[in-house]
Amino acid sequence: MRYATTWKRPPQIIKNRRLAVALQVGFAIWFIAALATLDLDWVRMTEGWSRAVRFAQGFLSPDFTSRWRDISRGLEESLTMTLTSTVVGVAISIPIGIGAARNIAPRAVHAVCRSIIAVSRAVQEIIIAIFFVAMFGFGPFAGFLTLTFATIGFIAKLLADDIEDLDEAQVEAVRATGAGWMQVINYAVQPQVMPRLIGLSVYRLDINFRESSVIGIVGAGGIGATLNTAIDRYEYDSAGAILLIIIVIVMIAEYGSSYLRKFLQ
């Protein structure tokens, strides 16, 4: 018996070779066509470059003092927005997350909670912020509502997913003692998902601060609003200072939350 001496890896995703080649060629054509319509304008590129240099100069000599009052007010707003929206958002997410877990919630409740989550996740923060600013006017209140809304989609979904893959045996054991639904949640579900819920909340706090600086640009208050104003006034040195502050706070939050999550696992 002679065995073959050559071997080729069989196609894994698209079994039909012709189809695979056609898709690859099609994708390449699409990419080149899309690139052609981008309208590269060298004049605007060079102008943009000179502005970038000015911006870099402002960045290298950040001015913290002349606009410090605005900056500190923006920071305070941002931090307030971040904390309140995270706390309120997580508090609302917990019942929604429990309701959205298929293994413990009735079918109807599950459907309602999953739709709330889907809506919250489908709409991007900036779009929600534009709506809330239109409804409640400029300022941090609109930002608070935006971040709360976004937090619900994030925490409730991940909490529900976590509840859906918990250890059923523990739930069954507590149910077998004659415990009621709330007691089952408190004794069998909560201990299993708590570390992850805390970790996610801290992570969301971190995300909410970053988002708070973005949604400020569309008028929802906070440090983003201050940054937007500074750029509008061509005060690149102040803008540089604001960016540096944002970067430092985000880094602190990032390290802090990852340390805390590691500690909780």
Place this chain on the structure above:
Amino acid sequence: MLDLQGLIKTYKTGDRAVNNVSLSVPKGQIVGLIGPSGAGKSSLIRCINRLVEPTAGRITLGGTELTGLAPRALRRQRRRIGMIFQEYALVERLTVMENVLSGRLGYVSFWQSFTRRFPPADIARAYALLDRVGLSDHADKRADALSGGQRQRVGIARALAQDPELLLVDEPTASLDPKTSRQIMRLLTEICAERDLPAIVNIHDVALARQFLPRIVGLRAGQVVFDGSPADLTDAALTRIYGDEDWDAMRRAEADDQAEAREALATQDAMAMA
């Protein structure tokens, strides 16, 4: 005490896990339920406390019919039935004490259980049970800090905290070594004798069943094909339950196994003496 009549469980997939089982267990009797994997042992005991909803048949416990109870009434009846699980099914991140006290959940209000303020009598009972299973020093440890045998003891204490009238035991020794398995079986039989408790014990290990359980019920494809004492459990009976196998060889292995366990115990005793 416990009476099953024409119990049937058909799953949505069409599998008939329990097929017309009638069985009655008097007070104080421990019944071993043996049978191949998928014979419906697990489904059968879960039908009794209705963790699995039976399709047809009647279950009565001490005169109360359990089938057809509304949720609230069912929870009240579940308090009377203690359950011990394979792989222990303790809530890993709770303390040993909380796990034992969770046996009282059917008796206390949500608020009492949420704040962990159980009645003094419940706490005293929990300590007494931990002492009975030999874990009085471990009350404040987290359940996942214990060894397998210790965890199963907590599982037993949790079931007893309910002050049950019936124990359902699902593969209590499935993940334990031979020696610990025997210790757990001995503890279970002693406790049932002390309290005159009836119990149904699902068990994989025929040797263990023979050694500890006075009555053995064999299940095959959801039906009772054997019901008798260990002495009646002949090769023919085993073949009826499990299908053809070389039972002689198995019995020799069992004997080795038991001798080994005895030896291990003896060595341990000798070491304890020294």
